[in-house]
Amino acid sequence: MKKxxxxxxxxxxxxxxxxxxxxxGVAAHIIAMEKAALDKWGNGxxxxxxxISAPDVVYFDPFVEKRLDGIDQLRALYNSxxxxxxxxxxxxxxxxVQAGATMAVLTFNFNGYQKEVVHxxxxxxxxxxxxxxxxxxxxxxxSLVLPKLQ
Amino acid sequence: MKKxxxxxxxxxxxxxxxxxxxxxGVAAHIIAMEKAALDKWGNGxxxxxxxISAPDVVYFDPFVEKRLDGIDQLRALYNSxxxxxxxxxxxxxxxxVQAGATMAVLTFNFNGYQKEVVHxxxxxxxxxxxxxxxxxxxxxxxSLVLPKLQ
Numbered sequence: 001m002k003k004x005x006x007x008x009x010x011x012x013x014x015x016x017x018x019x020x021x022x023x024x025g026v027a028a029h030i031i032a033m034e035k036a037a038l039d040k041w042g043n044g045x046x047x048x049x050x051x052i053s054a055p056d057v058v059y060f061d062p063f064v065e066k067r068l069d070g071i072d073q074l075r076a077l078y079n080s081x082x083x084x085x086x087x088x089x090x091x092x093x094x095x096x097v098q099a100g101a102t103m104a105v106l107t108f109n110f111n112g113y114q115k116e117v118v119h120x121x122x123x124x125x126x127x128x129x130x131x132x133x134x135x136x137x138x139x140x141x142x143s144l145v146l147p148k149l150q
Numbered sequence: 151m152k153k154x155x156x157x158x159x160x161x162x163x164x165x166x167x168x169x170x171x172x173x174x175g176v177a178a179h180i181i182a183m184e185k186a187a188l189d190k191w192g193n194g195x196x197x198x199x200x201x202i203s204a205p206d207v208v209y210f211d212p213f214v215e216k217r218l219d220g221i222d223q224l225r226a227l228y229n230s231x232x233x234x235x236x237x238x239x240x241x242x243x244x245x246x247v248q249a250g251a252t253m254a255v256l257t258f259n260f261n262g263y264q265k266e267v268v269h270x271x272x273x274x275x276x277x278x279x280x281x282x283x284x285x286x287x288x289x290x291x292x293s294l295v296l297p298k299l300q
Contacts, residue, residue: 058246058257060272062297066259067244067272094217096208098276098288103253105276105289107208109216122210122217124274124291126248126255138248139255141274143293147212 027097030106030127030135035092042087042112046078054128054136061142074140087112102129103138109145120145177247180256180277180285185242192237192262196228204278204286211292224290237262252279253288259295270295 037048050071059068059077068074093109103126110121126139187198200221209218209227218224243259253276260271276289 056248058248060257060274060293062293062295065296067246067257069246096217096219098206098208098278100250100253100278103250103255105253105255107210107217107289107291122291122293124210124276124289126274126276128248128250139257139274141257141272141291141293143210143212143272143291144297145212146215147294147297 023099026099026104026135030097030099030104030125031092031095033127033135034095034106034108034125038090038092041085042090044083044085046082046085049137049140050075050078052135052137053140054130054138057136057138057140059140061140062144062147087114089113103127104129104135173249176249176254176285180247180249180254180275181242181245183277183285184245184256184258184275188240188242191235192240194233194235196232196235199287199290200225200228202285202287203290204280204288207286207288207290209290211290212294212297237264239263253277254285 040048091111095108106125112119124141127135190198241261245258256275262269274291277285
């Protein structure tokens with residue numbers, strides 16, 4: 001019985017240490033995923049985001065009237081603008097990841113440049129660790145910074 | 151050893167069942183927290199949100215130029231409009247909670263009524279289960295639905 005207790009304690013200690021170690025690793029991994037998807041997005045290709053979104057993803061942006069629910073609704077939206085988005089360059093500002101064991105929220109400000117015009121956005125992405133070990137987006141929220149209202 | 155294995159399996163089965171059972175309980179609990187805070191908010195009192203926000207909360211709304219980081223920045227913003235927000239009534243539409251063991255994301259559309267004028271919002275709240283057993287907001291994102299741009 002002592003052996004079992006020892007094994008359990010060793011396991012718990014290992015899990016704890018790995019959790020601490022892995023938080024910065026998770027942050028770096030998620031930010032890299034987001035940048036890779038944004039690189040495709042800026043060239044009119046939404047597949048980067050579709051490939052890393054979960055079946056139950058929910059989505060907000062300023063131009064949809066209410067939350068989109070599920071990957072089919074998101075795919076329909078993205079396909080409707082496929083090839084139409086062109087960003088010359090972008091800045092992903094102050095990315096922050098708040099991570100739990102199986103979920104993580106990434107927030108950042110985003111400046112997208114089209115020639116000399118800059119479009120400023122707020123973004124919140126919630127990622128979830130799936131059973132196959134991959135991280136997938138379950139919530140996306142894009143909004144305009146200081147929109148100039150009528 | 152057989153007894154230990156049996157105990158472990160019973161424990162794991164119980165944890166699994168509780169996790170399934172508790173997901174709807176977590177959703178109901180979090181939606182109730184949000185509504186209680188909104189009820190105060192609509193009467194000019196931001197303390198409902200401040201009381202349930204974690205020290206490391208991050209925050210977006212359309213009128214701040216970049217993400218706010220931490221409860222002190224959020225408190226400063228809320229205190230600057232304390233007593234100035236008055237909502238006659240509101241609708242919290244299609245609230246959805248996607249919950250993990252220690253984090254949950256709540257999304258909804260929100261209609262706030264001031265006399266006959268309706269203001270339409272998107273909202274994402276990320277809640278985290280704290281060590282004391284309470285759920286706290288670690289991320290808030292409010293944005294306007296279909297803003298009429300200049």
